[in-house]
Amino acid sequence: MDEGFKALADPTRRRILRMLGRGEMSAGDIGKEFSMSAPSISHHLSVLKGADLVEGRREGQQIIYSLNTTVTQDLLAFFMEVFPGKGQLEETQ
Amino acid sequence: MDEGFKALADPTRRRILRMLGRGEMSAGDIGKEFSMSAPSISHHLSVLKGADLVEGRREGQQIIYSLNTTVTQDLLAFFMEVFPGKGQLEETQ
DNA sequence: CGTATATTTAGATGATTGTCTAATAATCTA
DNA sequence: TAGATTATTAGACAATCATCTAAATATACG
Numbered sequence: 001m002d003e004g005f006k007a008l009a010d011p012t013r014r015r016i017l018r019m020l021g022r023g024e025m026s027a028g029d030i031g032k033e034f035s036m037s038a039p040s041i042s043h044h045l046s047v048l049k050g051a052d053l054v055e056g057r058r059e060g061q062q063i064i065y066s067l068n069t070t071v072t073q074d075l076l077a078f079f080m081e082v083f084p085g086k087g088q089l090e091e092t093q
Numbered sequence: 094m095d096e097g098f099k100a101l102a103d104p105t106r107r108r109i110l111r112m113l114g115r116g117e118m119s120a121g122d123i124g125k126e127f128s129m130s131a132p133s134i135s136h137h138l139s140v141l142k143g144a145d146l147v148e149g150r151r152e153g154q155q156i157i158y159s160l161n162t163t164v165t166q167d168l169l170a171f172f173m174e175v176f177p178g179k180g181q182l183e184e185t186q
Numbered sequence: 187c188g189t190a191t192a193t194t195t196a197g198a199t200g201a202t203t204g205t206c207t208a209a210t211a212a213t214c215t216a
Numbered sequence: 217t218a219g220a221t222t223a224t225t226a227g228a229c230a231a232t233c234a235t236c237t238a239a240a241t242a243t244a245c246g
């Protein structure tokens with residue numbers, strides 16, 4: 001879970017997760033939305049993959065990335081433990 | 094919000110948050126549960142305070158720390174945006 | 187096969203981070 | 217006021233991190 005939180009600590013990676021939350025994308029298409037070199041994006045994708053937050057599959061020349069929700073529960077569980085009763089967004093005004 | 098996620102990226106700080114989730118504690122009592130110098134703990138508390146995740150008040154010689162939930166919603170909102178429908182822990186098996 | 191396209195890997199570099207010891211600050215009490 | 221206790225600040229250092237360019241890998245297509 002440490003890797004999960006570390007992966008979330010970078011704004012570029014959080015933005016990538018938000019993008020993938022709207023649907024899967026190729027590495028290249030992800031990179032197009034950032035003013036950053038392709039290797040840097042590849043590095044971030046690798047960190048996200050290492051944290052099991054995304055997964056990638058090859059499709060021809062491209063690699064298609066999508067969310068991997070397997071560790072989501074672990075991350076949320078931390079919030080529930082620390083901030084009980086805040087998980088349901090009940091008190092969002 | 095960036096500071097919030099950065100603050101969560103360290104296991105010592107997450108453990109401090111869990112401890113404070115069970116009730117407020119003085120800096121010294123927090124430090125006693127770690128094999129780490131007092132200045133290091135103080136540094137972590139400062140990071141947590143800078144991220145608005147905890148707050149501290151002086152009480153005599155001690156400084157009492159407690160959770161500050163003001164940014165919890167922002168952090169949770171990120172999860173909701175990326176992983177919609179996972180917030181209620183409905184699918185926890 | 188040879189070239190173009192898509193992506194990753196390798197290696198370098200500057201910035202940030204976590205930790206430590208030593209010193210400082212704030213409060214209490216005799 | 218002097219000494220003890222609690223906690224922070226200052227400064228140093230090694231490790232990690234985000235980024236870059238250059239090179240390598242993988243696939244597609246003529």
